[in-house]
Amino acid sequence: MASEHPRDRFGLRDAFAEAVAGVGARTGRLLLTVLGTVLGIAAVVVTVGLAQTGANRINERFDAVGARHASAEPATRDNAQGEAQVLGSLPWDAAARAERIAGVRAAATISTVDTDGATITSVPVNDPSAAPRSSPAVLATSPHLLEAVGGTLSQGRFFDSGHDERADRVVVLGVDAAARLGVTRVATLPSVFIGDEPYQVIGIMDSTERRNNLLSSVIVPDGTARADFDLSKPQAVEMLIQVGASPVLIDQLPVALAPTNPNAITVNAPGKPSSVQQDIQSDVYVVFLALGGVALLIGGVGIANVTLLSVMERAGEIGLRRALGARRRDVAAQFLIESVIVGGLGGLIGASSGVAVVAVVSLMRQWTPVLDLRMVLAAALAGAIVGLLAGLYPALRAARMEPVAALRSGL
Amino acid sequence: MSTTQASPASDKLPPHEPVPVLSLRGVSQDFPGTPVVRALRRTDLDVASGDYLAIVGPSGSGKSTLLNQLGLLDRPTAGEYRLRGVATATASEKVRTVMRARHIGFVFQSFHLMPHRSVLDNVLLATLYSGVPRAERHTRAMAALERVGLGHRTRFMPTTLSGGERQRVAIARAVVTLPDVLLADEPTGNLDSASSAAIMDLFDELHGDGLTLVVITHNSDVAARAGRRVQIIDGHLAELP
Ligand SMILES: Nc1ncnc2c1ncn2[C@@H]1O[C@H](COP(=O)(O)OP(=O)(O)OP(=O)(O)O)[C@@H](O)[C@H]1O
Ligand SMILES: [Mg+2]
Numbered sequence: 010m011a012s013e014h015p016r017d018r019f020g021l022r023d024a025f026a027e028a029v030a031g032v033g034a035r036t037g038r039l040l041l042t043v044l045g046t047v048l049g050i051a052a053v054v055v056t057v058g059l060a061q062t063g064a065n066r067i068n069e070r071f072d073a074v075g076a077r078h079a080s081a082e083p084a085t086r087d088n089a090q091g092e093a094q095v096l097g098s099l100p101w102d103a104a105a106r107a108e109r110i111a112g113v114r115a116a117a118t119i120s121t122v123d124t125d126g127a128t129i130t131s132v133p134v135n136d137p138s139a140a141p142r143s144s145p146a147v148l149a150t151s152p153h154l155l156e157a158v159g160g161t162l163s164q165g166r167f168f169d170s171g172h173d174e175r176a177d178r179v180v181v182l183g184v185d186a187a188a189r190l191g192v193t194r195v196a197t198l199p200s201v202f203i204g205d206e207p208y209q210v211i212g213i214m215d216s217t218e219r220r221n222n223l224l225s226s227v228i229v230p231d232g233t234a235r236a237d238f239d240l241s242k243p244q245a246v247e248m249l250i251q252v253g254a255s256p257v258l259i260d261q262l263p264v265a266l267a268p269t270n271p272n273a274i275t276v277n278a279p280g281k282p283s284s285v286q287q288d289i290q291s292d293v294y295v296v297f298l299a300l301g302g303v304a305l306l307i308g309g310v311g312i313a314n315v316t317l318l319s320v321m322e323r324a325g326e327i328g329l330r331r332a333l334g335a336r337r338r339d340v341a342a343q344f345l346i347e348s349v350i351v352g353g354l355g356g357l358i359g360a361s362s363g364v365a366v367v368a369v370v371s372l373m374r375q376w377t378p379v380l381d382l383r384m385v386l387a388a389a390l391a392g393a394i395v396g397l398l399a400g401l402y403p404a405l406r407a408a409r410m411e412p413v414a415a416l417r418s419g420l
Numbered sequence: 421m422s423t424t425q426a427s428p429a430s431d432k433l434p435p436h437e438p439v440p441v442l443s444l445r446g447v448s449q450d451f452p453g454t455p456v457v458r459a460l461r462r463t464d465l466d467v468a469s470g471d472y473l474a475i476v477g478p479s480g481s482g483k484s485t486l487l488n489q490l491g492l493l494d495r496p497t498a499g500e501y502r503l504r505g506v507a508t509a510t511a512s513e514k515v516r517t518v519m520r521a522r523h524i525g526f527v528f529q530s531f532h533l534m535p536h537r538s539v540l541d542n543v544l545l546a547t548l549y550s551g552v553p554r555a556e557r558h559t560r561a562m563a564a565l566e567r568v569g570l571g572h573r574t575r576f577m578p579t580t581l582s583g584g585e586r587q588r589v590a591i592a593r594a595v596v597t598l599p600d601v602l603l604a605d606e607p608t609g610n611l612d613s614a615s616s617a618a619i620m621d622l623f624d625e626l627h628g629d630g631l632t633l634v635v636i637t638h639n640s641d642v643a644a645r646a647g648r649r650v651q652i653i654d655g656h657l658a659e660l661p
Contacts, residue, residue, distance in 0.1 A: 017551055017552065017554045018521075018549065018550070019548045019549050027548070030536075034536030035536075326534055328532075329532045329534075330545070331493075331517075332493060333545060333549045333593075334517055334521020334522070334549035334550050335548075336513075336517050339549065411494075412493045413488050413493050413494050416493070416528070419530055419532075
């Protein structure tokens with residue numbers, strides 16, 4: 010006994026090596042053992058993978074429109090009578106101020122113009138007895154409206170700062186307003202009449218990504234609205250921004266627009282996907298994760314069963330190990346580690362299959378698969394934990410075996 | 421009560437006499453049941469270092485029960501068993517396990533080799549639990565296999581070996597930890613006479629090297645090789661001439 014090194018007595022390294030050998034000796038059974046875990050982990054990975062891919066697609070769409078537009082308006086507060094009370098106001102150069110902020114590509118003020126009941130027609134009103142027909146709304150904006158709302162013209166041009174400064178009587182018609190007023194061609198220099206005054210139509214706007222009411226409105230320059238209709242201040246600012254500029258905007262825009270009272274400005278800037286989308290996603294998550302959880306539970310029971318069977322079959326081996334000096338805990342550790350390895354393998358196989366399924370589905374739908382690869386490791390870990398839990402009872406049974414009885418059952 | 425006079429002899433031994441490796445005093449083992457099986461009855465036995473002891477007796481007489489006691493695989497219902505002078509009957513499980521790993525080597529009738537592990541792995545298994553330094557394990561296992569004449573079979577699987585070869589692997593596994601005592605329960609019970617003779621020759625060699633051997637056997641040739649024989653009948657042990 011010259012060379013007794015208690016530290017070299019059966020340690021974790023030995024237990025692990027024995028467990029690997031034990032699992033390796035029964036590869037045929039291994040596949041059957043891990044089936045449930047593979048299915049469970051695969052279900053979770055497919056779920057999360059498709060949810061992530063789907064979320065990415067929602068985000069892509071969201072980015073396309075929502076994430077690039079923002080607006081600001083004076084804040085409101087309900088007064089004692091329950092009426093909305095406007096707290097602040099926007100300056101006439103709000104659009105220019107907004108455009109000076111980094112990340113704002115274009116900005117335009119938008120206001121509804123009160124024409125004091127004046128009818129809007131394409132010919133002078135010469136029949137006061139005619140029943141007044143409802144007229145298109147009149148909106149006043151600054152020159153960069155098209156860029157700010159992502160609008161396009163089908164004919165003509167939009168007014169510029171010159172028109173604005175000179176308060177020229179020019180209008181751009183929304184495509185629906187133009188149809189209603191019977192204006193079809195800008196090239197013929199048509200006019201529309203607001204009350205008795207003619208306004209030259211210089212363009213027809215046929216689409217917009219924001220403020221759809223623009224298409225049914227008569228759009229005049231701010232300067233013109235101030236001169237002709239006493240518009241006192243702009244009501245809102247629309248902006249085209251760079252994706253991700255929201256935090257800067259929320260931070261700087263109120264100060265830029267109302268340096269003395271930034272709280273009086275409300276900024277509507279894109280943030281995270283809306284709560285509706287998140288709700289849908291989390292519902293999907295919950296359902297599929299629950300399914301995956303059930304599959305994992307079944308997988309765990311499967312591992313527990315086969316490991317228990319294996320313990321019974323290997324009673325002779327357990328007896329032999331005890332005869333050679335294995336303690337109960339050494340035997341327990343070996344079987345527990347075997348079970349963890351089996352669970353971990355199931356997790357890895359399941360995660361890999363799950364990734365493959367997500368990739369194939371994405372390919373068929375021409376999506377960009379989005380998969381956090383850490384999830385694959387997490388899945389393997391989850392499998393190992395399932396294995397650990399599943400192995401507890403069989404390991405206990407193995408440790409409890411009496412050596413003599415175990416030896417008698419042969420190897 | 422004829423047994424009352426059989427008081428322990430070793431307690432009165434003069435101090436210069438060597439302590440026996442194995443020493444049973446009044447060891448009994450009952451197995452619960454109806455009626456209770458009295459497999460071993462008030463057994464006294466001393467085995468000195470270097471002894472070669474054969475245990476004979478009819479089937480069911482208690483030979484394996486005795487060997488399990490000597491190997492610390494089972495606790496006696498009554499009595500005391502000292503291994504190298506250390507009382508073990510009521511010692512902790514941990515102490516018994518450590519003593520078993522360090523001082524006892526087992527050889528079984530049915531070899532008890534792990535079928536999915538190589539010959540070398542089977543021998544290495546014993547070194548895991550007995551505190552053989554990691555760095556020495558491989559060398560010691562190879563040496564043990566050389567010792568039993570299987571140095572050329574280390575990578576074989578046990579299932580490809582003959583019965584005699586398998587038992588030699590088991591013997592290599594039993595001696596790789598350099599135990600004080602080798603306990604063998606019918607080591608030739610599953611072997612033909614030629615293989616049996618080879619195993620007995622190996623035992624003679626190990627005995628010649630100073631190993632203490634306790635061998636259960638039904639085979640009178642095997643028993644004849646031992647320097648000392650005891651017989652068990654119905655749980656009672658008696659020395660044979
Ligand atoms: N765990 C047990 N429970 C009950 N009875 C047992 C147990 N183990 C052994 N016995 C009984 O004790 C007696 C002695 O058994 P043991 O195995 O020691 O016999 P043996 O001499 O080795 O016989 P054999 O030559 O057939 O191997 C037998 O009657 C047996 O049935
Ligand atoms: Mg027996």
